[in-house]
Amino acid sequence: MNLNLIIQRQKISVFFLFLLMELSIQAQTILTGKVLNQNKEPLSRASVSIKELNKTTVTDNNGIFELNLAEGNYSLEISYVGYTTLSTTANTKDTNLIFTLQDEMHQLEEVFVSAVRVKENTPISYSNLNKKEIAKRNLGQDIPILMNYMPSVVTTSDAGAGIGYTGIRVRGSDASRTNVTINGIPYNDSESQGVYWVNVNDIASSTQSIQLQRGVGTSTNGAGAFGASLNLLTDNGANEAFAETSASTGSFNTQKVTAKLGTGLINNRFNFTARLSKTTSDGYIDRASSDLTSYFLQGSYQYKNTLIKALVFGGHEITYQAWNGIDAATLKTDRTFNSAGAKYDSNWNVTGYYDNEVDDYEQDHIQLHWNQKYNNNLSSNIALHYTSGKGFYEQYKQGADFSDYNLTPITIENTTINTTDLVRRKWLNNDFYGITYSLNYKKENLDFLVGGALNEYKGDHFGEVVWARNASDNEIRDRYYDDYGDKIDFNMYAKATYKLNNQFLLYGDLQYRTINYKANGVQATLVDDTFNFFNPKAGITYLADGNNSIYASYARANKEPNRTDYENGNPKPEQLDDFELGWRYKTGKSKINTNFYYMFYTDQLTLTGQVDNIGSPIRANSGKSYRLGMEVDASFYISKYLTIAPNITLSRNRNVDFKETDGTTITNLGDTEISYSPNIVAGNKIVVTPVENLYVGLLSKFVGSQYMSNTEFKDSKLKHYFINDLNINYSIYPTVTFKEITLTGLVNNIFDVAYSSNGYMWGTTPYYFAQAGTNFLVGVTFKF
Template identity: 30%
Template sequence: GQDLPQMLQYTPAMTWYSDSGIGSNYSYFSMRGIQQTRINMTFDGAPLNDPAEHAVYFNNFHDFTNAVDSIQIQRGVGTSSVGSPSYGGSVNFASSPPAQDQRGDLRLALGSFDTKRASLAYESGVFANGISVGGRFSYADTDGYRDNSGTRHQTAFFDAGWQGERSSLKLVSFFGDEESQLAWLAVEPEILRVNRRFNPLDDEERDNFGQNFAQLKYTRALHNDTLLTASLYYNGADGWFRLWDDPEAKNDLLQFGIDQAFVGGMVTASKSFDRLSTTLGAHFNDFSGDHTLDTEQGRIYENTGYKQTANAFGKVEYRLGPWLLFGDLQLRWAEFSYTGDIDLGSVDWTFLDPKIGARRLISPRLSVYASLGRAQREPARMDLLLGEDNATVPHDLEAVHPEEVLDFELGVDLNTPEIALQANVYAMEFTDEIALTGELSEIGLPLRTNVDDSYRRGLEIDLKWRATQHWSLLHSSNLSRNRIREWTQFYDVYDEQGTWVGSEPITYRDVPPLLTPEVIFNLGVEWVGSGTSAALMGRYVDDAQLDNTGLEAFRLPAYTNVDLRASVSLGRWWASANPRITLFINNLFDNDDQYPSGYSYQFINQGSTGQQTLDGIPFYYPLATRNAVLTLELDL
């Protein structure tokens, strides 16, 4: 009943929103206020972020969470790995190990806003020769909460493996196709008060994208406590989206096309000694992405971005009594080049990022840890082209600087039969952060620019208290203070007739970064019985700025939400199929004041005497009112 960004909301420091309002269509999450494109995401170690924009669109491959075995979330600068730098954090997906016996399952779901979902999965089990195969096909269709925000998905997952005595070979892949009505524009609060489902885009403005991924991974365990892995992967996406050239006249549909792919390979070697363990790794990938614009009259432009990245890293852990000391060092290189109507040449970057830390075992169930790490990340294609899909001026590819963060983490872990507690304080100090401006590009992507000095500091808590055999208390929270030292906002200036007469900068100091609530508080109760379970989860999200000015008029309101989940197994009446029914009710109390994201347009009105008045328009994305999804699962 929940897509990935929505599912992650109850982990510490997470926020999410969806274009459609219900988690379908394009949905996104942020971690510590850091947007999804700055989070490193991998699938069995292979990067999911595309190298050019650092983006991952879960809309392209629906039902991903049912095809993976586990999801590991790491906030802040993590240990060295492949893919985009672990800058704001990382989310690592692991595929399921092969089932030992043959099995399958069927899932059928119906929900609000004409939501329909179905999936069929099969696993062969492991044959005598060590070979196994498996697959899952998923289909989903929904109208979405907002007007003209429907989505249709088809996704196929396939895996095959061979397990020898000391070696294994595994292929994992997925093939996704989606058709979505576009809903990426937010709406003024005055309109939302009359019609929360209003979408400024109409039925003709839609997209169609497909994404294919495949990885072949070989693992070899040697006799001297050494593990070798090598893998090759492919990740490609292509499709188009259509927008009216003039939203009022609607004379011609502009069709923007994207066809991109990257291939790569990586090797790692791990070895354990008495007290020491080491890992060495190397990775390289090669990316190209074609961007086009067509109308009924023909092609308007085409351009191609190319990017190559490579990294090598070493990690070491050393046990000294109750202490575990660790450190790693990563050397990373990237190069981007662009060809089109204007040839921009190329730019390259080289980064050296260290991390050190220690963990102290206080007792078998209690430990404390501290770490200090640095991560650097190059600008995305959109940053380098200042938001343009096709360069119309000779952009200086070195004008936008790489961003850097120095991250300090200090925490405690407690695990007893009754309590699982993780508490963590962090201080992320940024230099040249590539920060959101609160504006959108012509094709709906958030614009960003360098900020000299900024920080994010806070406390995170994740707690589960098993009060009785059946009842548990669940809690996660994030309290933070986040600031940009100095921000210059450029305002359009209009005269009394509404004619643009110029622009004017205003500088603000010590302001909160946009879309970063300083309080996120989750609290829930869970009941687990024999074949039944239920959970009631409450959530409070503090207000958040729509831009980096700190002005109260351009602020999202705080909101609360309550979700209900209940499931029951009917296996006692039909043991062979073991049917299970799960009900999700989102926004149980029908709160119609939930606006988790948005943006703003600020401007200056200038009178005949030259007197200036600051004005602007906030825009909100709404979350749906009460909605539900009912799912039936059957073993085959």
């Protein structure tokens, strides 16, 4: 072949090769953008997705992302943990693209919860749990169980499987010492100070986010915080109309059905959402059944600078009682045994069970929020609320004395009868109502907030005998006791965050709280006390650089005794001085939060491990005591497919010169461990996302041994335990009928550990609450 011809063909080939490369380069371009939060700060590792191409990337440390795309328009979905997902469009020719994500709490307006929530640089130890994280495990278990893997948290369940009556402890402090609010409205029961999530079953399905502040925290409204503050923020209204239904089933005949719908924005002003839920379970413990229904309805109006929200939510629970626990011998031979409702023969052998040994209670909440923004610097929030609760627990009692029920002995054929088998109902009928308010001023380096609350609780406590074998002179609806409680709680506060310069932020918070509490017991005045508390808080944050910050804070909290404390003694109010020191480290691939705390108590009301004759835990003032500890929680983004999030709390929890009395003799036991306060609590979460729509999480929890009394009595020690759960989520979208279908699976305690997470002492005999071995829940959610 002619050499010149060969050279010419090669030149033509090279020309066409370069032409094709040029056309290819011209067909591809780089879409670049920046993702910020509402404070104009870059968000690193935010997810940027193009659904139609199944293409995803993440932002770098400066919040910048790049996508190699063909020229044209694309639909972007930008998401970040703790922020509302942004759906938008972009063209590859656009430049200087900036996308701003709104913090979830800002979607409900910042002032709505600013009185009770903290932000990233506030000198307080906290953790957030957002809607997506909640949804991954929300198959029917209560809020405390969903929070189990958060730092310093220990949870328990009376029924053994996380449905029904559940409890939570933070830094060794139980729920009565945790300040709980829903949308800034106090939720703790005013008299017992406890928190009963069973009354608002499946509130998790209407929850936007949860913030847990450890220590005193902000604790502005409601009960004093002696271990933690927990704020729950309910759902925002969606911009577009939606409907979804979910169903789950699992071990112990557990079933949950939930239906939700929303109108989306109507005329850009109105928005309505609603939910109905039904949860049933037989429970792990014998007869520890739960039959729970709940509802949630929210309407909002937003126009220009005005936001008005009205919420009505509540539920009705019927649970078979499972609060007796079991002794050590039974724990070894029959872990699921439940003595509640047992009928005995003369030799104390169980012959059967009363079929209605239940707790039956209904609770309804009404909230009205008005949020007004006057200008760029000034806004306010006023909230009115009302809660109504009514119900009873029913019990079968054998050989009850007539005198305990105001019954007159009867004589039959010269034989006097003064005992009887009977069924009693102990009722609680209460109302809680009030107002909370706040005014927020922001300008440049100052964020200043003033506010307060006035709340009143009125409760009727009464008992009825609904059946008696020997009826005596009892009439229908006769009350064998008729007590009341009346509590007025007023507080006012002022708090400020001041940015001194680019490195230092100052925080201050002053609260005054006054409580008037009146109650009577059996034929006598139980309490008529007024308390006046001053609770100052202060802190400083040092922003060393873009990755490191250090903070220190001090907070004081004062707390009044609860009704049970008065029924079992002559209690004093207690005081806490809380010192916190922390370091936060954050890069694109890791986050580490380290916090040291020293909580010094005066006259702390600690659990003695004993319970009274109706099963309520007994507390007593322990003089001086302290909790000294270190908390570390972290997230390591090993790759786009693997994340590891461990946490650990190491602590020393001691009573100083603890004294015990039997009523006549006082014994000084010296330095002893505070009850229900393990020295180590650790958790870990390993998350694998092999493909975009699949989530696999291994959740681990270790809780060290703990005493169930303050005397360090050997038999009162609750053993340590280590459990693991497996959580799987898989989403399918879009489909012809549904926007999304999500399949969820949860295997609890995958290694079948036999453990007890709680217990109490009856005299010198320990009783335990056994938890379920390996059990599962599976569910499916359809979104329309």
